[in-house]
Amino acid sequence: MIHKFSMDGVNIVLDIYSGAVHVVDDIVYDLVDDYQKYSKDELIQRYKEKYDVSQIEEAIEEIEALENEGLLYTEDMYVDYLGQFQARNPIVKALCLHIAHDCNLKCKYCFAGEGEYRGQRSLMSAEVGKKAIDFLIQASGNRRNLEIDFFGGEPLMNFEVVKEIVDYARSIEGKHNKNFRFTITTNGVLLDDDIQAYINEHMHNVVLSIDGRKEVHDRMRYTINHKGSYDLVVPKFKKIADSRNQTNYYVRGTFTRENLDFAKDVLHLADIGFKQVSVEPVVAPKEMSYALREEDLPMLYEQYEELAKELVKRKKEGQGFNFFHFMIDLSQGPCVAKRLAGCGSGSEYLAVTPEGDLYPCHQFVGLEEFKMGTVFDGIQNQPMQKQFQACNVYAKDECKNCWAKFYCSGGCAANAYQFHGDIHKPYKIGCELEKKRVECALYVKAKLAE
Numbered sequence: 081m082i083h084k085f086s087m088d089g090v091n092i093v094l095d096i097y098s099g100a101v102h103v104v105d106d107i108v109y110d111l112v113d114d115y116q117k118y119s120k121d122e123l124i125q126r127y128k129e130k131y132d133v134s135q136i137e138e139a140i141e142e143i144e145a146l147e148n149e150g151l152l153y154t155e156d157m158y159v160d161y162l163g164q165f166q167a168r169n170p171i172v173k174a175l176c177l178h179i180a181h182d183c184n185l186k187c188k189y190c191f192a193g194e195g196e197y198r199g200q201r202s203l204m205s206a207e208v209g210k211k212a213i214d215f216l217i218q219a220s221g222n223r224r225n226l227e228i229d230f231f232g233g234e235p236l237m238n239f240e241v242v243k244e245i246v247d248y249a250r251s252i253e254g255k256h257n258k259n260f261r262f263t264i265t266t267n268g269v270l271l272d273d274d275i276q277a278y279i280n281e282h283m284h285n286v287v288l289s290i291d292g293r294k295e296v297h298d299r300m301r302y303t304i305n306h307k308g309s310y311d312l313v314v315p316k317f318k319k320i321a322d323s324r325n326q327t328n329y330y331v332r333g334t335f336t337r338e339n340l341d342f343a344k345d346v347l348h349l350a351d352i353g354f355k356q357v358s359v360e361p362v363v364a365p366k367e368m369s370y371a372l373r374e375e376d377l378p379m380l381y382e383q384y385e386e387l388a389k390e391l392v393k394r395k396k397e398g399q400g401f402n403f404f405h406f407m408i409d410l411s412q413g414p415c416v417a418k419r420l421a422g423c424g425s426g427s428e429y430l431a432v433t434p435e436g437d438l439y440p441c442h443q444f445v446g447l448e449e450f451k452m453g454t455v456f457d458g459i460q461n462q463p464m465q466k467q468f469q470a471c472n473v474y475a476k477d478e479c480k481n482c483w484a485k486f487y488c489s490g491g492c493a494a495n496a497y498q499f500h501g502d503i504h505k506p507y508k509i510g511c512e513l514e515k516k517r518v519e520c521a522l523y524v525k526a527k528l529a530e
Contacts, residue, residue: 082153083483084112087523088389094522096483097158100151101410103526107131107139115143116153158420158486162474165420170469172219173424174227175212176431176442177245179204180238184269185309188300189336189362189370203238204434209245211455212432217256219458229263231431231442236270246282265289265332267301268313276320284328288317291333292345292359299338300370318353326355330404333359336370340379343387350394350401358404361513363495372509381516388520392527406521408487422489426452426468440468443494468493468503476504478511488514 081096091109093102104112110130114123124136131139146152182201183190213228220226228249230242242264249260264279265287279286290313291297298308321329331354335342342359349357361380364371372380387403394400423429426440433445436455444450453460471493473485491514495507 081156081481081483082112084109085519087385087519088527090523090526092519092522092526093152094483095152095154096486097156098151098154099410099486100146100154101522101525102146102152103529105139107135108142111136111139112143112152115140115147159474162420162472165472166470168469169221170427170465171221171223172216172428172430173223173225174229174429175216176229176231176429177204177209177212178232178431178433178442178445179209179230179235179242179245180233181434182237183233183267184237184303185234185267185301186304186306187267187302189334189364189368202434204241204432206241206244206248208432208434208436208455209241210248211436213245213249213252213260215455215458217252217258220258224257225259225261227261227263229265231265234267234269235264236266236275239270239275243278243282261285263287267309268316269303269309271313271316271320276316276323279320280323286320286324286329288313288320288329288331289333290314290317290331290349291335292339292342293348296335296339296345297333300334300336314352321354321356330356330358332404333357334362335359336362336364337372337376338370340376341383342380343383343390346387346403347390355401356404357401360405361510363492363498363507363510365498374509374512377509377512380513384513384516384520388524392524395528405517406524408518408521408525410525420472420474420486420489422491425493426471427465440464441494443492444497471503476506478506482511482515484511484515484518487518 082093083096084091084093086092086109091104091106093104093109093112110127111123114126118126120140123140124133127136143152180203182203216226235242246262253260261284262282263285264283267289289301291300294308294310297310302308317331321331331349333345333349335345339345346357346359361372362370366373388406391400391403391406423441429441430452431439431442431445432455433439438452438454438459439445439450440452450464451461452464459465471490473479473490476490479485479490488511491506491510493503495510496503496505499507
C-alpha cells in the first residue's frame with residue numbers, strides 16, 4: 081500500500097508498511113499508481129504523450145529499484161504480529177492522577193465540566209495518591225520507567241498533595257527498581273515563583289494551557305466572573321518556559337469553530353516566545369456552537385498547509401519552533417504496539433479519580449460503565465481491560481485500509497465512544513484532520529532536508 085500527495089510543488093510518495101518516504105519528480109509521481117498494473121511496454125504507451133520514452137524508462141527503473149530494496153509496495157508485516165500483540169499480558173505503565181476535580185476557570189469547551197467530571201467537586205487526598213503509586217508499582221511488572229501525569233481540573237489547587245505524592249514515589253522507587261517521570265498540566269492562574277521552582281526540579285514535563293491570541297483565549301478561557309485569563313497567565317508561562325530553557329514543556333491550546341484561522345494562534349504563540357507549541361482541534365457534541373463540522377475541513381486543511389509552509393520558512397531563517405502535530409521521527413518512530421494501539425488507554429494507561437477509582441483514561445472518568453476498579457483493590461473489570469487491549473487498527477473497519485493508520489494508531493477511543501458509542505468506530509473529523517497533519521509533517525521533513 082502506498083499513499084501519494086503533492087504540496088507546494090513537492091511530490092511525496094509514502095510506502096505504508098515500510099514507512100519509507102520518497103520525494104519524487106512528476107513522472108515517477110504519475111507512474112507509481114500504475115507501475116504494478118501494467119507492463120513496461122504498456123506504461124510507455126500510456127504515458128508517451130506526456131513524457132519522452134527515455135524519461136519513462138528511467139522512471140520505471142527508479143521505481144523498480146525502490147521495490148527491490150523493500151522501500152516501495154511492501155507487504156503488511158504488522159498483521160503477522162497481531163496475534164502476539166493481542167495475547168500479551170497487559171502491564172500498566174502510566175497513570176493520570178486527577179489531583180483536583182475542581183477548577184478556577186470556566187473554560188467554555190471543557191469536557192470535564194469545570195473539573196467536576198459528571199460528579200462533585202473534590203480533591204485527591206495524599207492517601208489515595210500514595211495508593212495509586214503502590215498500585216502502579218505492582219501493576220507495572222518488570223517495567224522500570226513509569227509515568228505519572230498530574231491532571232485536573234486544576235492541579236495547582238491541590239499542590240501540597242502533589243508534592244506529597246512525588247516525595248512518596250521518590251522514597252520507594254529505588255526499592256522497587258522503578259523510575260518515575262512526572263508531568264503536570266496547569267492553567268497558570270495559581271502559578272508563582274515557588275511552584276515554578278518546584279516544577280522545574282521535579283517535573284519532567286509541564287503542559288501550559290493557552291489557546292493563542294488574546295481575544296481567542298479570553299473568549300474561551302475565563303474566570304467565574306467571565307474575566308479573561310490571558311493577561312494573567314502569559315507572563316507566568318513565558319517565565320517558566322524560559323526557566324526550562326525552552327524545552328520539556330508545551331503550551332497547549334484548543335481551536336474551535338470560533339477560530340478556524342487557528343494557524344494565527346499557533347504563530348502568535350511562537351511570536352511571543354514559545355518554542356514548544358501544541359494547538360489541537362476541539363472535540364465537542366455537534367449541537368455546540370463551537371463544535372467543528374465536516375464543512376469546516378477545507379479551511380482547516382488550508383490552515384495546516386499555511387502553518388507548515390511558515391514553519392519551514394522560520395526554521396530555515398533560524399527562527400523555528402516545534403509544532404507538536406508536525407513532529408514525526410522517520411528514522412525510528414514508535415514501537416509496533418504503539419503503532420497498532422496508540423496511547424494504550426484502558427490497558428497500559430489509566431486515570432485515577434480523587435476517590436481512587438480507575439478509568440480507561442481521563443475522558444472516560446465519570447462514566448460509571450467504564451469504571452475498571454480502584455487503586456485499593458486493583459483492576460476488577462478485566463474484560464474491559466482486555467477489550468481496550470484488543471482495540472487496534474485491525475479491529476476497526478475504517479482503519480484497516482487507511483494509509484495513515486500507523487500514525488494515528490486508530491485515533492482516540494474516547495472520541496470514538498463520544499460520537500458513536502463504540503470505541504472501535506473512529507471520529508471522522510478527527511481522522512481527516514490527522515491525515516492532513518501527517519501530510520504536512522512529511523512535507524516539513526522534505527523541505528527541511530533540501
